[in-house]
Amino acid sequence: MENEAMGGHVMVPVERLSLELPNGEIVVGYDKDVSALQEEISALRSRQRHLDRRRREALDKLIDLKGSIRVFCRVRPLVQTNNLKTKSPVTVEQEKIAVKSVGIKKEFSVDRVFDQESTQEDVFQEVKPILRSALDGHNVCILAYGQTGTGKTYTMEGTDGKLGIVPRAIQELFSLASEDSSSPYSFSISMLEVYLGSLRDLLAQRQPLFRPMECSTSCNLSILATKSGAVEVEGLTDVSIPDLKKANQWYCRGRRARSTSWTNVNDASSRSHCLTRITIRRHGATEEVSKLWLIDLGGSERLLKTGASGLTMDEGKAINLSLSALGDVIAALRRKRSHVPYRNSKLTQILSDSLGKEHPLYQFGSFSFPETL
Ligand SMILES: Nc1ncnc2c1ncn2[C@@H]1O[C@H](COP(=O)(O)OP(=O)(O)O)[C@@H](O)[C@H]1O
């Protein structure tokens, strides 16, 4: 092969590059006719496809080696309080976190710990490679879990000056797609909230108020499995996002819909799950579709500890039910069980075509003290 490939780039001999000069100058000594040039272009295209395939295979192998399910722990910086202890009860290593409470030390091993000093950029660097994987056709999930107030929303959404994973991931997808000349991509976005076992479309034209009593009529989207095995939420708004600006506008709209529609805000939204789905279409000889799920899970506080009753108790039970169903699914996948119990909650049903051996899943457990102890 006379064209050498280095680092994914096709190296073209200099005298041929001159053909691409925009001023149309005729290159002296160039004696090829048009058909020879066309052949050359098609050979280069095929070489590019070959390199693209190899890049995908290498990334798949890397994900395989690292494990498609990865668990991270992020420690929220301590909020200043009067009874601030001078010594932190948490010790953090690269892959281990130890918590000391009433004299008992508990240790957890994870793929990586992000300590109090970690920035949104540090966290994003870790998830960047699987965004490439999503563009390559894999369904991918990134989720944040932990108790209320520990930093799940901060990690996923971020704040104005400190963008979280979701806005950064959207930006990265557009940037990767614009660099990839081998195939055109198009993206669309959907956002939904799962509350007390009901699904609510956050990008619907008319936003129903999310009063629990009205849920059965206004938030009853159902989940369908298509013939190809893909899972779809029936009637869920899926808006095309041609550019980053439009994507951010829709994302902000979904976030607003989540926070303003609660009749009793009082942190009720922390007892729902918020799911953002980016659908990626790769247009080529055949169209490939993949999904990137970005999920801010409901707070995982224990009912006993919160002393909940009435509706709060029901909300807590619903959250606990879906979180434990999700935990069961992930445990079954980790143990490579033949049966994976996707059907036990709405949350796991929606994600059933995106949680599996070949689908990368990154979990960010958020953690703060003394609240979590
Ligand atoms: N890593 C962090 N750095 C700075 N502030 C944080 C961090 N994590 C959380 N916070 C702040 O702590 C508060 C609670 O975080 P939040 O993300 O709303 O928790 P959750 O979604 O788990 O209930 C927010 O004011 C948030 O901005």
Ligand SMILES: [Mg+2]
């Ligand atoms: Mg939150």
